[in-house]
Amino acid sequence: MAAAPSNDATPGTLHAGGKTAVVCGAGAIGAATAYFLSKKGIDVTVVEKSGVACASSGKAGGFLALDWCDSSPVGPLARASFKLHEQLAQELGQDYGYRRVDTLSLTVQESAAIKRATKGAPGLPAWVDGPVKGAAAIGGKPTTGQVHPKLFTQALVDAARTRYGAKLRIGAVEAIELSEAPSGGRKVSHVLVDGELVETDAAVIAMGPWSGRMSVISELSPITGLKAHSIVLKPPHPEKISATCLFLNYRTRSGQSLEPEVYPRPTGEVYVCGVSEEGLSIPDDPEQVLPRKGAPDILKTVAATVSSELADAEVTAEQACFLPMSEDGVPLIGQVPGVEGLYVATGHSCWGILNAPATGAALAELMVDGKSSLVDLRPFDPRRFAVRSKAFSSFYAHAMKHRAHLFLLGKYEVLLPGLEPQFDIILTV
Ligand SMILES: Cc1cc2nc3c(=O)[nH]c(=O)nc-3n(C[C@H](O)[C@H](O)[C@H](O)COP(=O)(O)OP(=O)(O)OC[C@H]3O[C@@H](n4cnc5c(N)ncnc54)[C@H](O)[C@@H]3O)c2cc1C
Incomplete structure (x- = not known):
């Protein structure tokens, strides 16, 4: 065992x-x-x-x-x-910019002509003046930071x-x-x-x-790696941007659903990320991980839609990277x-x-x-994978030896005795 x-x-x-x-x-x-x-x-x-x-x-x-x-x-x-x-x-x-923040979830609908909210709409910081359809507090200073x-x-x-x-x-x-x-x-x-x-x-x-x-x-x-894009903005009036991180349910004009995030930083910059892509191969050289054409523009539009303060911001970085996935x-x-x-x-x-x-x-x-x-x-x-591979290999070898019998019986669900539930193996033949 x-x-x-x-x-x-x-x-x-x-x-x-x-x-x-x-x-x-x-x-x-x-x-x-x-x-x-x-x-x-x-x-x-x-x-x-x-x-x-x-x-x-x-x-x-x-x-x-x-x-x-x-x-x-x-x-x-x-x-x-x-x-x-x-x-x-x-x-x-x-x-290094450690601070506690307030955190909001916002539903935003992009439109041709952005209707700016009156400054100080209920529940929203004054700098968030885009077409927000719904807002909820999902974190405060005791529980969220950056x-x-x-x-x-x-x-x-x-x-x-x-x-x-x-x-x-x-x-x-x-x-x-x-x-x-x-x-x-x-x-x-x-x-x-x-x-x-x-x-x-x-x-x-x-x-x-x-x-x-x-x-x-x-x-x-x-x-594996999941590729994600981000941009960094330098708004002209950083003092107007409060320490509030935004998680968006965002719908583009063409009906595409995105889940971008907007994080003001104590450095006066505003970081915006989103737009991920699965199944790509990871370049050998970390410096060769570059943004896909058009992805940073999507994030710029998101930022400009959410806040007029970000519409005129200088873009100081357009970047991409791979999240490490187990x-x-x-x-x-x-x-x-x-x-x-x-x-x-x-x-x-x-x-x-x-x-x-x-x-x-x-x-x-x-x-x-x-x-x-x-x-x-x-x-x-990491030994959870060794347990899984050893147990599965020996069971699989056994199953292959008795292939004809297994095919006759159709579908099997097999739990290996003595292993913790997360290592149960379900084999369907
Ligand atoms: C858009 C985006 C936003 C994110 N936001 C957050 C967030 O808000 N909060 C959060 O907690 N996490 C966030 N994450 C996740 C977080 O960035 C990652 O989980 C974390 O950075 C992984 O760190 P790491 O050290 O494992 O890997 P990496 O940062 O990838 O570091 C691996 C290092 O190994 C080096 N390396 C590679 N090959 C070799 C080699 N052969 N020899 C020597 N060195 C080598 C690379 O150069 C690199 O420096 C975000 C990720 C993305 C993509």
């Missing part, structure tokens, strides 16, 4: 005396992991292919919510992370380097080299960076949607099955900025102390 998912790392990694770790990828997840690992006294090298926060973590909205993930296994991680964001804003000692995601990620890397001696190396991780562990299994021994072997006791794969380029991950479960929608945080010292932290989809602090802190605890006290990591254990 394959091992059940567990919150414990295999003995023999950092909590057994190892002192060095290579963190692959300097997005928010890698940066937070590097910060908390180095704070625990580990000698950390962050290896980043292009630049700190060059991908999703620099192009995200940076919206934070205490309880919006409560209906999923991510709920406790998000709650712990929301709290940690507040602590980090003090601890890191840099202004950071500037690029500045936040950079602040984590800066603090890891200047306070705790972490090193940042710009280079591409090409492979993870394994050797035989004293236990007889496999353990991480080196990370291959631009053709050079870097010796290490532990490694963390935190390369966002590129994590699946490492065979140890792709053999376990595919990591197979079951739940991030992978923990040890790679069967490889001592090798960990993965990815698949945070649309909540990677919110969940970076608790992911990094809990993973550092798991790696160094052998267990996370901050949050129960069992729902995120």
